[in-house]
Amino acid sequence: MPPSIEIQPLLLRVADEDPRALADLYDATVRYAFGILRRMLWSAEAAEEVAQEVYMQVWKTAGSFDPKRSSAWSWLALLTRSRAIDRMRAEGSYRNAVDDLMRREPLSDPPLEPSGHPHQEAAASERAELVRAALGWLPGDQRRALELAFFGGLTHREIAELTATPLGTVKTRIRTSMLKLRERLGPELER
């Protein structure tokens, strides 16, 4: 469901302190948010705790969401990533998570799990497939740098140290991969 226009009204209703909207938003997005957290965090328990923090923060800060600046999904995804990085740094699980990330298969590969919401999953699956295909077009070093920055929570400089690569090269790889993804994914969908 995330890459659809449907969650924006939910988020706007959450901003109006409508608790039922939070329940609907949770049902529509939690599998995706939890997927991000499981990708980034070392333990399932930590992912569960951070997921709770994420939706509590959604409840408290949905008023700061501005549809002109961001889609609802991107707002939620970046908030989720931010809370996960807070946890990684607080627990010192950062390096372990990065090691794990380095060992994982690239993001162009993982399959979607089955879901109880077939029509919603279909829309998400379609967009996710596009993204994975676009990632598959990236050279390995660019994709790896982007994954380490986004899912590993590493700064450009930390990636340079970890991969023994000049800082300028890391910046170029991340920038180039972002611009290529943007180009391949085409105009922003209404989300």
Add this chain to the structure above:
Amino acid sequence: MNETTRMSDDHFHDLAIAHLLGELDTAREAEFRAELIRRGAPGHATLRELRETLGDLALAVAPAEPPPSLRARVLTSVGAPVSAPELPPARERSLWPWAAAAVLAALTVGLGMWTARLADERDRLRAAVDQLEERVAAADSAKERLAALEEDLDLVGAPRSAVHGLVGTQAFPQAGARMFVDPATGRALLFAYDLPVLGPDELYELWAIGAEGPRAAGVFRPDDEGRARLEIPDPELLRDVQTLAVTVEPAPGGEQPTGEVVLSSGRS
């Protein structure tokens, strides 16, 4: 001494990506915000496109099913209805009696486990409260930093502000700095970048050089990435200035420059 240096698109993209990933420190965030203001609508459009690209990237991970108890915890805490979401209709209604019996049996066996789990849950919630209190303290600190950043942004982004560029000398060609001066208030900030790393007993010192010679205008140390921010303590120091220069000096700095010149506004 006004100088306007146009930021390259590559540099702007790097800053925008780092901004979205939460990597920028105060000085670079100020630099990014100033450039975003300068670029106007196209700059904001680029930022949005990059943000959406990151949102797409997040979608590429495999979705994962959280524990069912999470939903109740989240929704209870905000007073939302906890009733379960609509599930697909059962395929075999004839299984209902067996299912009901199984549920009853599970409930009986599970009551003891449930009690233990509630105790665990209580402990976890207490820990979560402790953690939230720590975060409130961190948020207060962040608010203070944000207020300072906004003050910087007011200066950096104000159209009336004068901008003076300092470039690296021959030995330090990669280094540079910009000084923003508000002519109305006299407030002045120096943002330097790509400065060489210093020894523990050294620091950088800014000199405002006029007809009467150099005046010490503040000392600073860069961060690990060679970036630094210096607020000029007294606007009078910049009166009738002809040249700005930065030298390496022994700590804690002095009244006259003695060390090597690293940056200079290039005028004399």
